[in-house]
Amino acid sequence: MSHRELHDGRSDGLRPLVSLDLDRVRSFSDLLDGMADTAFSGRSAGEAARILTDMFRDQACGVVMTVSGAMTVAKQGKIICDLIDRGCIQAIVGTGALIAHGLTESIGLTHYRADPNQSDEDLFEKGYNRIYDTLEMEANLNDLSTMVEDVLMKEQPGGGVWSSHTFCRSIGKRLSERDIGTGILRSAWEKDVPVFIPAFTDSELGLDFSTWAIKATLNGMSSQQRAGTSLADALKNVPRFNPFLDLFEYAQRVERHDSLGVFTIGGGVPRNWAQQVGPFIDITNDRCETLYQPPRFRYGVRICPEPVHWGGLSGCTYSEGVSWGKFFSPADGGQFAEVYSDATVILPLLIKAVLERLDCDD
Numbered sequence: 001m002s003h004r005e006l007h008d009g010r011s012d013g014l015r016p017l018v019s020l021d022l023d024r025v026r027s028f029s030d031l032l033d034g035m036a037d038t039a040f041s042g043r044s045a046g047e048a049a050r051i052l053t054d055m056f057r058d059q060a061c062g063v064v065m066t067v068s069g070a071m072t073v074a075k076q077g078k079i080i081c082d083l084i085d086r087g088c089i090q091a092i093v094g095t096g097a098l099i100a101h102g103l104t105e106s107i108g109l110t111h112y113r114a115d116p117n118q119s120d121e122d123l124f125e126k127g128y129n130r131i132y133d134t135l136e137m138e139a140n141l142n143d144l145s146t147m148v149e150d151v152l153m154k155e156q157p158g159g160g161v162w163s164s165h166t167f168c169r170s171i172g173k174r175l176s177e178r179d180i181g182t183g184i185l186r187s188a189w190e191k192d193v194p195v196f197i198p199a200f201t202d203s204e205l206g207l208d209f210s211t212w213a214i215k216a217t218l219n220g221m222s223s224q225q226r227a228g229t230s231l232a233d234a235l236k237n238v239p240r241f242n243p244f245l246d247l248f249e250y251a252q253r254v255e256r257h258d259s260l261g262v263f264t265i266g267g268g269v270p271r272n273w274a275q276q277v278g279p280f281i282d283i284t285n286d287r288c289e290t291l292y293q294p295p296r297f298r299y300g301v302r303i304c305p306e307p308v309h310w311g312g313l314s315g316c317t318y319s320e321g322v323s324w325g326k327f328f329s330p331a332d333g334g335q336f337a338e339v340y341s342d343a344t345v346i347l348p349l350l351i352k353a354v355l356e357r358l359d360c361d362d
Contacts, residue, residue, distance in 0.1 A: 028353040041341055045350060048301045048337035052354045055261040055299040055335075057361065062090040062257030063299075066274045068266035068314075069095075070131045072102030073111055074344050077184055079351050084187040086358070089263075091253055092188060092195040093270040096203020099168065099184065099195065101131075104140040106175050106183030107147060111136055141204050147174065148208040149215075163245035167205075168195035194253060196246050198273040213237045251277055254295050261299030265343045267306055267314025275326045282325050297327045300336040303343045303350075 009016070018037040025031045029049075036046025055061055071077065083089045105111065112135045114123075123130055127138035148171070155170040157163070172189025188195045200206045217237040218226050254260060254277050264271050281294040306315035318336040321327045328334035339346055 027356055028349060029356040032350065032353040041339055044337055044339045045341070045346055048303070048339050049350055049353045049357075051299055051335050051337050052263065052301050052350070053357045055263070055301070056088045056354065056358060058259060058261070058299075060258040061261050061299065062254065062259070063088060063261045063263060064091045064093060064254075064274050065089045066093040066262065066264045066266075066270040067095070067098055068268040068270050069343065070098065070101065070134070071265060071343065071347075072098050072105065072184070073131050073134050073136060075111075076344060076347060077102045077105065078182055079347060080184050081182050081187040082355070083351070084184070084191050084193050086355070087191065088358075089193060090257070091250065091274075092184065092193060093250075093274040094184075094195065094197060095268065095270060096164075096197045096200055096205045099197060100141070100144065100204040101136055102184050103147075103171065103175075104136065104144050106181055106186060107143065107178070108180045109137065109140040109143060111140075144204065145208045145211065147171070148205065149212050150174075152209070152212050160240060161245065162209075162239065162241045163243060163249070164197035164200045165194045165246050165249055167209075168197065194249060196250055196273070198243070198246065199269045200241070200243065209239045209241065213239045247280070250274075251280060255293075259299075260295055260297045262297050262301075264300070264302040264304070265347065266304050267302075267312070271302075272313045275321060275324075278325045278327075294325060296325065296334075297321075298333055298335065300327060300334070301339075302337070303339045303341060303346055305340055305342055307340070 017039060018034070020034045020038055020042075025034060032046050032049035034046070035042040036050060037043070038046070055063055065080065065083065067080065071080075080089075080092070084092070101111070114128075114130050114133050114135050120130060123135070129136045129138060151167075151170050151174055157166040157170070168185050169189055172183075172185035172187075172195075175183050175186035176189050185195060187193070197203065197205070201210075214234050214237070217234055218229065221229070262274060275297070278294050278296050281292050284290055285292055285294070300318045302318070304314055306312065308315045308317055317338065318327055318334070319329075322329045322334070327336070330336070339350075
């Protein structure tokens with residue numbers, strides 16, 4: 001019978017853990033430093049702070065931030081604005097709903113806490129749209145549609161065809177001119193950061209586009225004529241909108257940078273759309289006999305509570321993405337951190353710590 005040779009860890013180069021000593025914590029940066037030497041999600045958060053700091057400090061790195069979930073309704077939008085304003089982010093990929101809810105705040109409107117004593121039927125009758133414990137006013141969305149319609153009537157995209165990033169740029173320009181308050185699209189316009197919404201029609205903004213086109217179809221009809229119009233007839237005027245303009249603009253933006261990083265809140269379509277640029281160039285080279293350099297993400301930080309074992313994109317690991325040609329492997333210099341947490345809990349702590357470190361660089 002063989003006997004095991006018991007090691008103490010240090011001789012094998014293992015990194016020891018250190019108890020979190022709050023008496024030594026004087027800042028958010030200190031706190032995340034200490035958490036990096038603990039375990040579980042605390043350690044992941046500490047590693048995320050380190051990698052984000054390295055990513056933002058890397059002047060050759062283009063950083064793409066992907067955001068899904070109701071982060072603007074949850075009042076996290078100003079954090080995203082701060083990252084754009086400081087030059088940390090070079091592109092945003094989000095959901096239409098997230099951008100729409102942020103826009104209502106940007107034009108001076110308000111979200112409210114939901115009253116748990118009110119039924120959802122009552123909320124509907126009052127025009128209160130519930131997002132878990134928070135309310136978006138239907139009146140807010142109507143006010144937003146008025147601004148969207150005005151922009152569509154007065155702005156002209158290149159070639160006469162809209163895409164999500166040209167539309168977001170036009171809205172950002174309008175917000176900057178009105179100077180009511182902060183907002184993701186306003187900051188993006190002022191810093192020349194493109195905002196892409198891959199699933200554009202899955203949002204209030206997409207519906208605003210649609211009703212604008214329907215109004216153009218029905219313009220000049222009497223109320224009686226409108227009432228007698230079939231839905232098929234009303235939908236004949238399809239908006240001039242081409243999502244491939246987004247894909248091609250994004251690929252060209254990515255190509256400008258020597259290195260790439262991705263900072264993901266949640267998952268879903270924004271995450272996959274942003275990450276597929278590597279496979280896009282790979283298959284282009286394969287099928288079109290070109291020799292473009294396939295982009296791979298070198299840095300990645302993700303905050304999402306979705307577990308990996310459901311098999312969905314929202315929960316998949318960065319190492320899985322290596323197999324698709326989306327990321328460099330750790331052996332090739334890839335640095336990744338995945339924090340399984342509600343972003344409204346960890347994002348403010350994480351970004352506050354990172355900004356403290358960046359402020360020390362100035």
